[in-house]
Amino acid sequence: MSPEKRYTRPAIILHWLIAVLMAVNIGLILLVERFPDDWIRPVIDTHKSIGITVLGLVLLRILWRFGHPPPPMPASYGRLERGGAHAAHMVLYLLMILLPLSGWMHDSAWKDAATHPMQLFGLFEWPRIGWIMDIEPAAKETWHSALGAVHEWAGYVLYAMFALHVGGALKHQFVDGERELQRMI
Numbered sequence: 001m002s003p004e005k006r007y008t009r010p011a012i013i014l015h016w017l018i019a020v021l022m023a024v025n026i027g028l029i030l031l032v033e034r035f036p037d038d039w040i041r042p043v044i045d046t047h048k049s050i051g052i053t054v055l056g057l058v059l060l061r062i063l064w065r066f067g068h069p070p071p072p073m074p075a076s077y078g079r080l081e082r083g084g085a086h087a088a089h090m091v092l093y094l095l096m097i098l099l100p101l102s103g104w105m106h107d108s109a110w111k112d113a114a115t116h117p118m119q120l121f122g123l124f125e126w127p128r129i130g131w132i133m134d135i136e137p138a139a140k141e142t143w144h145s146a147l148g149a150v151h152e153w154a155g156y157v158l159y160a161m162f163a164l165h166v167g168g169a170l171k172h173q174f175v176d177g178e179r180e181l182q183r184m185i
């Protein structure tokens with residue numbers, strides 16, 4: 001497929017890297033209770049580190065996108081389909097930010113955050129969000145649960161959007177016979 005019909009190489013690499021990291025992160029957290037007891041803390045810490053990495057990568061991806069608009073959609077896509085795809089992509093970008101950000105905020109509101117510094121992949125200390133850590137304890141507990149709920153619900157919305165996104169891509173590829181996946185490979 002000619003380059004002007006495809007996403008740019010950095011956009012493609014970032015798309016798949018973020019997709020894989022998010023899938024691993026969800027896998028880790030859904031399976032966390034099946035790990036032996038002394039693995040649970042390291043698994044949750046890895047979840048946090050991967051999440052922060054995703055936040056960094058998505059910011060890079062958005063900056064890159066400003067200078068490199070996506071290739072135009074094939075003329076055969078109807079107006080509704082284009083609008084739907086754009087809206088779904090926008091929601092996916094929001095989720096790529098909301099998930100790690102709500103996780104980081106939830107973790108910063110954890111009552112033991114000060115005595116358990118977060119390490120990024122065990123390499124160096126990653127800061128918590130100061131103004132959240134400074135909330136007084138009773139109110140902080142409320143924030144901790146509320147932000148945990150936001151994080152959990154963002155996860156459910158992600159599952160639905162992911163199903164729509166992959167379903168849409170596969171429909172274009174295999175039902176409509178478009179070279180859809182080639183745009184992102």
Ligand code: HEM
Binds near residue numbers: 073093096169
């Ligand atoms: C098996 C999994 C996946 C497949 C097969 C897939 C496939 C694709 C394809 C073919 C496109 C190009 C759409 C177009 O025609 O313009 C695309 C774009 C996109 N994908 Fe995925 N994707 C997957 C996973 C994900 C995940 C997990 C996310 C984020 C959570 C994601 C977010 C996006 C976004 C935001 C775009 C639009 C990019 C832009 O216009 O800047 N994808 N995907």
Ligand code: HEM
Binds near residue numbers: 054
């Ligand atoms: C790619 C980004 C992320 C995704 C997709 C993600 C997804 C999830 C999901 C689906 C859950 C399970 C929610 C539930 O059912 O209760 C969860 C839990 C959690 N996440 Fe994340 N998360 C991400 C980033 C982060 C970050 C950056 C942090 C903190 C720095 C974080 C901290 C947590 C914590 C503390 C839990 C609760 C674990 C437990 O006590 O069982 N997450 N995450």
